Amino acid sequence: MSDVRGPGGTAVIAIGNEYRRDDGAAQAALRLLLRDGAPADRCDLTDGESTRLLALWRDRDLAVVIDAVHAHPGEPGRIHRLDLAQAALASGGATTHGLGLGEAVELGRVLGLLPSRLVVVGIEGERFDWGEQLTPAVAAAVPRAAALVRELLEDERRTTERTSGPR
Amino acid sequence: MTHSSHRLLSVGSLARVEGEGAMHVRIRDGEVESVQLSIYEPPRFFEALLRGRRYHEPVDITARICGICPVAYQMTACQAIEDACAVTVDGQLAALRRLLYCGEWIESHTLHIYLLHAPDFLGLPDALTLARQDRALVERGLRLKQAGNQIMEVLGGRTIHPVNVRLGGFHRLPDRAELARLSALLRTARRDAEETVAWTAGLDFPDLHVRHAALALRRPDAYAIDSGTPTLHGALTAAAGAPLAAFPVAEFEQHVVENQVPHSTALQATADGRRYLTGPLARWRTSADRLPRDLRNLAAVAGIGQSCDNPFRSIVVRAIEVLWAVREAQRILDAYEPPAAPAVPVPPRAGVGHATTEAPRGLLYHRYEIDADGLVAAAQIIPPTSQNQAAIEADLRAFVQERLHLDDEELTRQCEQAIRNYDPCISCATHFLDLTVRKD
Numbered sequence: 001m002s003d004v005r006g007p008g009g010t011a012v013i014a015i016g017n018e019y020r021r022d023d024g025a026a027q028a029a030l031r032l033l034l035r036d037g038a039p040a041d042r043c044d045l046t047d048g049e050s051t052r053l054l055a056l057w058r059d060r061d062l063a064v065v066i067d068a069v070h071a072h073p074g075e076p077g078r079i080h081r082l083d084l085a086q087a088a089l090a091s092g093g094a095t096t097h098g099l100g101l102g103e104a105v106e107l108g109r110v111l112g113l114l115p116s117r118l119v120v121v122g123i124e125g126e127r128f129d130w131g132e133q134l135t136p137a138v139a140a141a142v143p144r145a146a147a148l149v150r151e152l153l154e155d156e157r158r159t160t161e162r163t164s165g166p167r
Numbered sequence: 168m169t170h171s172s173h174r175l176l177s178v179g180s181l182a183r184v185e186g187e188g189a190m191h192v193r194i195r196d197g198e199v200e201s202v203q204l205s206i207y208e209p210p211r212f213f214e215a216l217l218r219g220r221r222y223h224e225p226v227d228i229t230a231r232i233c234g235i236c237p238v239a240y241q242m243t244a245c246q247a248i249e250d251a252c253a254v255t256v257d258g259q260l261a262a263l264r265r266l267l268y269c270g271e272w273i274e275s276h277t278l279h280i281y282l283l284h285a286p287d288f289l290g291l292p293d294a295l296t297l298a299r300q301d302r303a304l305v306e307r308g309l310r311l312k313q314a315g316n317q318i319m320e321v322l323g324g325r326t327i328h329p330v331n332v333r334l335g336g337f338h339r340l341p342d343r344a345e346l347a348r349l350s351a352l353l354r355t356a357r358r359d360a361e362e363t364v365a366w367t368a369g370l371d372f373p374d375l376h377v378r379h380a381a382l383a384l385r386r387p388d389a390y391a392i393d394s395g396t397p398t399l400h401g402a403l404t405a406a407a408g409a410p411l412a413a414f415p416v417a418e419f420e421q422h423v424v425e426n427q428v429p430h431s432t433a434l435q436a437t438a439d440g441r442r443y444l445t446g447p448l449a450r451w452r453t454s455a456d457r458l459p460r461d462l463r464n465l466a467a468v469a470g471i472g473q474s475c476d477n478p479f480r481s482i483v484v485r486a487i488e489v490l491w492a493v494r495e496a497q498r499i500l501d502a503y504e505p506p507a508a509p510a511v512p513v514p515p516r517a518g519v520g521h522a523t524t525e526a527p528r529g530l531l532y533h534r535y536e537i538d539a540d541g542l543v544a545a546a547q548i549i550p551p552t553s554q555n556q557a558a559i560e561a562d563l564r565a566f567v568q569e570r571l572h573l574d575d576e577e578l579t580r581q582c583e584q585a586i587r588n589y590d591p592c593i594s595c596a597t598h599f600l601d602l603t604v605r606k607d
Binding site: 019046047048055103106107111 | 212213216231234235278282293294295298299302305306309312313316325327328
């Protein structure tokens with residue numbers, strides 16, 4: 001896909017639109033991670049367009065995607081963790097960018113462009129209309145989502161150090 | 168096939184378009200009674216959001232209107248506010264801006280050609296099926312698109328919502344190594360773009376001819392992308408003759424008038440009272456003669472003459488525009504000399520500024536009024552999709568009328584393909600597929 005190959009390591013990819021209320025949850029989580037020094041080799045904010053996702057996560061040892069999600073019945077603020085490198089994400093499924101992320105995962109599988117490990121951290125949203133404020137339940141969930149992402153990255157770092165020494 | 172006297176096709180959310188939209192077609196006694204394209208578009212929200220902000224902020228805020236064409240919004244906002252502040256950015260800084268815009272054209276057009284529109288022409292449900300069937304084809308598309316991505320990352324700081332653009336130029340200039348990397352990518356991209364033109368030329372195109380007026384920018388010296396004179400032609404066909412009007416950007420709102428329609432949050436526009444198209448076919452009508460001769464020859468071989476009035480063939484025009492953008496990017500890189508500074512000063516002053524540029528989907532207009540304190544007093548944004556909306560609805564009406572013999576499923580599928588001809592950028596971040604077909 002590209003002449004510029006990813007170097008392995010870890011990537012955090014936040015998907016969302018800060019002007020669509022709870023759709024900005026991932027960006028808020030990414031902001032927390034960056035403020036506290038995210039232990040990732042690369043952090044990006046994107047809109048969920050599938051080919052951009054492929055470019056961001058290809059060749060990574062671990063990619064963590066943070067996204068706002070819908071669930072039925074819903075519980076705003078609930079956090080979901082999905083391991084996707086092996087399992088399929090149903091089209092039009094959980095994520096608010098459903099077809100984009102779902103298609104990206106399946107395109108990546110067909111084209112050999114998935115990372116070694118792909119984890120989606122989904123934050124259930126409540127409102128996705130135009131506006132800049134997260135709803136209270138989602139705002140409260142953002143630190144928990146950031147903590148889960150940090151935990152995933154730390155686990156990966158420890159695993160890498162066990163197998164090949166400190167990076 | 169349905170022979171009931173009343174028939175209603177309703178696509179609750181259009182797939183493979185950028186953002187949210189819905190389509191409703193009502194048929195009564197064998198005649199298309201109404202076609203409505205409902206678009207939920209954000210510029211109205213952003214115009215309100217911009218009021219009271221510092222004059223340099225719209226450049227970053229308007230980039231969030233669209234994930235696919237943020238550069239179009241940034242370039243137009245920059246030029247409009249610089250116009251208000253009586254500053255002109257030229258020379259190598261303007262060339263770098265044009266390079267960035269080429270990157271967006273390559274990325275956006277290639278995404279549309281390969282992943283959004285190609286499955287329609289090949290009778291496939293989606294890009295995933297296409298990838299399974301022809302992996303090399305999709306890989307070529309992704310490789311070509313990545314060249315555009317890389318231009319945006321080097322010049323814009325990242326591939327979406329660039330952060331390196333500012334009034335007067337850039338926060339940081341690219342270094343030699345970064346530009347050398349882009350040059351290497353573009354050599355491969357040029358070959359991929361040439362193959363893309365040849366491939367799109369071989370597709371089968373449904374027969375449809377439209378009679379809309381065409382509005383696009385024109386420059387005397389080049390194919391217009393980042394500047395030019397708004398030029399209105401009476402039809403897409405060259406036989407229609409000279410333009411009806413060519414007017415200064417500052418007079419744009421005297422010619423282009425937006426109207427509210429009840430079924431859409433996007434306004435619909437007319438130019439001098441005419442329904443019109445903007446985008447690739449309008450650009451082709453307006454500026455094809457500004458392209459290098461060998462590109463025009465290539466287009467002729469691909470079945471595109473001096474004018475093209477079949478929206479299904481817009482995929483070929485997009486492919487030619489991608490090839491042009493790759494070559495233009497190469498030309499800019501070959502001629503590049505680092506400017507003295509990454510940006511020129513743009514001190515605020517009270518005034519009104521206007522700008523138009525050619526977003527991948529068509530003409531984009533911004534107007535800003537800046538007050539004496541350097542705050543935005545008013546903002547006006549006219550995006551291409553709302554300008555095209557009335558023409559899309561009219562085309563769908565004619566398109567459906569000729570295809571009433573199809574069953575609902577096939578007719579709906581073909582209508583969606585017809586809508587995708589215009590690559591509508593119904594900017595937002597969410598869409599949910601909810602297709603329903605109802606019969607009265």
